[in-house]
């Protein structure tokens with residue numbers, strides 16, 4: 001019988017994948033890797049991994065394999081970490097893999113972006129199991145439901161690599177790939193201090209994450225892990241604020257699933273205005289302090 005396992009890297013992944021699970025229409029269980037669960041969203045069972053932190057991808061894939069082997073469908077929220085680990089899991093399970101699922105027609109037919117999002121491909125899976133990474137934006141969330149039966153999961157961590165240390169550069173800001181608000185800045189931000197002050201300041205005022213264009217990253221204005229786009233992170237927040245960003249195809253490929261895009265650009269002909277829901281033709285160094293003052297009120 002077909003059955004789905006949601007591999008949740010953190011508790012918020014469960015809500016994010018609830019709409020996908022509902023549309024897939026299969027009975028499902030959840031494996032929560034880190035953190036404490038809140039609600040079950042219609043799952044039958046919840047395996048609680050209680051990992052203090054995420055291990056390297058090869059160790060995680062091996063640890064998840066014995067549980068995942070009992071399912072036809074294994075799915076996670078699309079992120080750098082999930083693609084890293086789940087690709088290895090697919091290899092261990094000899095499974096098909098479909099990444100960045102945007103929508104589905106049936107438990108075997110999925111839609112995913114290709115060529116930096118300019119094409120949406122419909123792909124059919126011919127054999128099970130299938131490992132999926134899902135972009136949740138198009139699926140919505142369902143009613144949280146009540147608590148479900150919880151079972152401690154035995155995750156044995158053995159891999160060819162071990163992490164010696166990890167340094168977070170994101171501070172207390174939400175994860176870029178999961179945040180409901182993202183404020184991104186581009187080339188005109190001048191230097192790292194200005195970027196942090198202007199873009200970071202607005203993001204903090206809104207409780208959001210910070211993103212950047214490749215031009216900003218390449219110029220040393222923003223750290224590499226903040227790059228959004230075709231060769232950076234894919235984001236799908238409720239609100240994406242793009243300040244001093246021209247709107248290249250490569251950048252837009254990473255933000256097109258955002259619910260509302262607000263663009264601030266001093267050039268009224270900037271391509272970003274074609275995709276933006278709200279556009280402000282202004283100098284960002286005037287507009288953002290005004291905006292922050294208004295938030296303060």
Ligand SMILES: Cc1cc2nc3c(=O)[nH]c(=O)nc-3n(C[C@H](O)[C@H](O)[C@H](O)COP(=O)(O)OP(=O)(O)OC[C@H]3O[C@@H](n4cnc5c(N)ncnc54)[C@H](O)[C@@H]3O)c2cc1C
Nearest residue numbers: 186187188213214215229230231244245246250251266284
């Ligand atoms: C293979 C490949 C992959 C790529 N992958 C990515 C990717 O993943 N992500 C990505 O972002 N890019 C990517 N790029 C680069 C992309 O093509 C663009 O060069 C880049 O996105 C431009 O960044 P930008 O908008 O910051 O800079 P620019 O294109 O220089 O735009 C700056 C904008 O700021 C406006 N501006 C200037 N001053 C102000 C001010 N004071 N106030 C308000 N507005 C102002 C200007 O009018 C302009 O529109 C890739 C390119 C290639 C070839």
